[in-house]
Amino acid sequence: MSLLETRGLSKSFSGLRAVHEVDFALPEGEVRALIGPNGAGKTTFVGMLCGRIEPSSGTVRFSGADVSHLPAHRRIRAGMAYTFQITSIFAKLSCRENVALAVRRRHGPQSDVIEALARVGLDDRADQLAGDLSYGHQRLLEIAMGLAQKPRLLILDEPTQGLSDGEIDAFCTLIRELKAETTILLIEHNMAVVMQTADRITVLNFGEILAEGAPDEIRANRAVQAAYLGTEDA
Amino acid sequence: MTETGKAIALHAGLVVLLFVLQWVLPAYHHGNLARVMVLATYAMGYNLLFGYTGLLSLGHAMFFAAGMYGMALTVKHLGWAPAPALVAGIGAGLLLSLAVGALALRTAGVAFMIVTLMFAQAVFLTILYFGEWTNADDGLVLQRAERMMWGLDLSNDATRYVAAWVLFTVCLGLSLWLVRSSFGKVLIAIRENEPRAQMLGYDTFRHKLAAVTASGTMSAAAGAGYGLLFGYAGASFAGVQYSILPLLWVLLGGAGTIVGPFIGALFTFYLIDIASGFTSAYMAVVGGVLIALTLFARQGIGGELRRRVWRWLP
Numbered sequence: 001m002s003l004l005e006t007r008g009l010s011k012s013f014s015g016l017r018a019v020h021e022v023d024f025a026l027p028e029g030e031v032r033a034l035i036g037p038n039g040a041g042k043t044t045f046v047g048m049l050c051g052r053i054e055p056s057s058g059t060v061r062f063s064g065a066d067v068s069h070l071p072a073h074r075r076i077r078a079g080m081a082y083t084f085q086i087t088s089i090f091a092k093l094s095c096r097e098n099v100a101l102a103v104r105r106r107h108g109p110q111s112d113v114i115e116a117l118a119r120v121g122l123d124d125r126a127d128q129l130a131g132d133l134s135y136g137h138q139r140l141l142e143i144a145m146g147l148a149q150k151p152r153l154l155i156l157d158e159p160t161q162g163l164s165d166g167e168i169d170a171f172c173t174l175i176r177e178l179k180a181e182t183t184i185l186l187i188e189h190n191m192a193v194v195m196q197t198a199d200r201i202t203v204l205n206f207g208e209i210l211a212e213g214a215p216d217e218i219r220a221n222r223a224v225q226a227a228y229l230g231t232e233d234a
Numbered sequence: 235m236t237e238t239g240k241a242i243a244l245h246a247g248l249v250v251l252l253f254v255l256q257w258v259l260p261a262y263h264h265g266n267l268a269r270v271m272v273l274a275t276y277a278m279g280y281n282l283l284f285g286y287t288g289l290l291s292l293g294h295a296m297f298f299a300a301g302m303y304g305m306a307l308t309v310k311h312l313g314w315a316p317a318p319a320l321v322a323g324i325g326a327g328l329l330l331s332l333a334v335g336a337l338a339l340r341t342a343g344v345a346f347m348i349v350t351l352m353f354a355q356a357v358f359l360t361i362l363y364f365g366e367w368t369n370a371d372d373g374l375v376l377q378r379a380e381r382m383m384w385g386l387d388l389s390n391d392a393t394r395y396v397a398a399w400v401l402f403t404v405c406l407g408l409s410l411w412l413v414r415s416s417f418g419k420v421l422i423a424i425r426e427n428e429p430r431a432q433m434l435g436y437d438t439f440r441h442k443l444a445a446v447t448a449s450g451t452m453s454a455a456a457g458a459g460y461g462l463l464f465g466y467a468g469a470s471f472a473g474v475q476y477s478i479l480p481l482l483w484v485l486l487g488g489a490g491t492i493v494g495p496f497i498g499a500l501f502t503f504y505l506i507d508i509a510s511g512f513t514s515a516y517m518a519v520v521g522g523v524l525i526a527l528t529l530f531a532r533q534g535i536g537g538e539l540r541r542r543v544w545r546w547l548p
Contacts, residue, residue: 050433052429052433071437072432072433073432073433073435073436073437073438076432076433076434076435077435082433084430084433088427088429088430088433089427089430090423090426090427090430091426091427092426093422093423093426097419100419101419101420101423101431101434102434104416104419105434105435105436106435145434149434149435
């Protein structure tokens with residue numbers, strides 16, 4: 001059964017069709033990458049999944065229930081977690097408190113805080129102020145806050161942006177480990193990361209699904225190449 | 235010593251010091267400090283919303299006045315004793331803050347400031363409009379007989395000091411407990427980054443409404459206490475000035491610190507007291523100090539203490 005499903009999901013911003021009639025299904029346990037050129041509607045689409053953006057029409061179902069009209073915090077409580085594209089942490093609080101806020105919401109044990117920090121390699125910085133971390137480390141803290149929620153669906157919006165090569169390798173390893181625990185929807189620009197981690201890929205272009213399939217199929221898909229490279233025969 | 239231990243020791247030390255001071259201070263300062271403790275209680279209520287939740291209200295005088303009039307009207311017109319009248323005042327503040335919060339929190343930022351300001355003006359005008367009961371501009375004077383609580387004469391200086399101290403201590407303890415609780419930590423998270431708090435699964439509207447209510451109720455307790463201890467309920471306490479004052483105290487003392495409101499209220503009180511001895515333009519002195527503090531100690535006195543000396547200050 002699909003953990004997450006959309007039917008006819010659309011969003012227009014004063015006439016501009018950002019996302020148009022998207023039917024999307026994500027089975028439990030899968031790592032799915034969502035890719036597409038800039039402005040394809042990826043962030044708008046996931047914004048509607050987790051309740052940050054109200055859809056113009058269409059439905060979102062999560063674990064069998066229609067969540068289309070639930071506010072964001074109720075969807076998070078139902079088991080979604082979202083990490084922001086533009087780093088959004090509590091800059092004036094310690095790393096420990098940033099993650100503890102995520103753990104406390106689900107009444108988890110304190111030990112989960114250090115565990116989540118350790119998974120992204122920030123456990124030795126637990127008492128630093130989050131705002132004092134480098135940009136890359138702030139991205140990792142953001143991911144730790146996602147992990148600490150122990151979500152059924154983890155939505156990562158361009159998590160590797162601004163990470164060093166070494167950090168990206170560690171991130172890919174982390175995603176492979178997480179596969180056993182949760183379903184992941186990954187919005188990513190870095191194709192190497194996508195090809196390494198994703199079970200399947202959905203390509204969004206001009207607000208519609210252009211292609212969907214295993215990494216090798218997508219790599220070979222001419223329409224996808226055209227969308228990315230702008231070749232003539234699309 | 236752990237950070238919790240230090241925090242408790244510091245605040246308990248302040249409270250003990252204030253209690254002991256009643257036998258040390260000359261009469262004039264003794265009376266001043268009783269007043270400052272009640273005003274600081276008002277500022278602590280304000281600080282829960284402004285300092286910890288990050289919501290700037292320009293209408294807190296309505297909650298202070300709700301407490302004051304909720305108490306005074308029941309004493310004057312229903313003949314209630316001070317204790318139940320105090321509860322009536324606090325209850326009036328609770329209901330008003332719940333209602334105003336539910337409406338004003340539909341807005342944010344500048345709009346929230348304007349809406350709270352307008353609600354406070356409506357309360358102020360309501361007090362004037364029902365002059366038959368509130369005695370409008372002249373206000374209600376509580377006689378000594380109406381201020382006898384459990385056999386204690388609240389118009390007596392020594393009793394009044396202890397009563398102000400009890401009110402201050404209870405509210406300080408409540409504030410400390412609240413901001414260190416998991417609820418308080420969510421309020422701080424909302425202040426720091428509301429969208430993120432929401433995306434961690436917190437219902438930020440309900441948390442903000444609870445913060446407005448806690449803040450308004452504590453302000454009302456201060457208002458009811460003030461009316462009872464100083465024997466007067468007047469419409470001027472519902473005016474714009476009394477909405478601005480707690481903001482000023484909290485800014486000077488240190489927003490988002492537990493001791494900040496007390497430091498700010500004490501500092502401002504004596505600043506005005508001393509400056510008015512030299513010049514009739516004492517508000518210019520206050521203005522100058524405020525500008526200097528904003529330039530050189532943006533986080534207020536308590537905030538600077540936290541930054542430079544006590545990083546653990548709650």
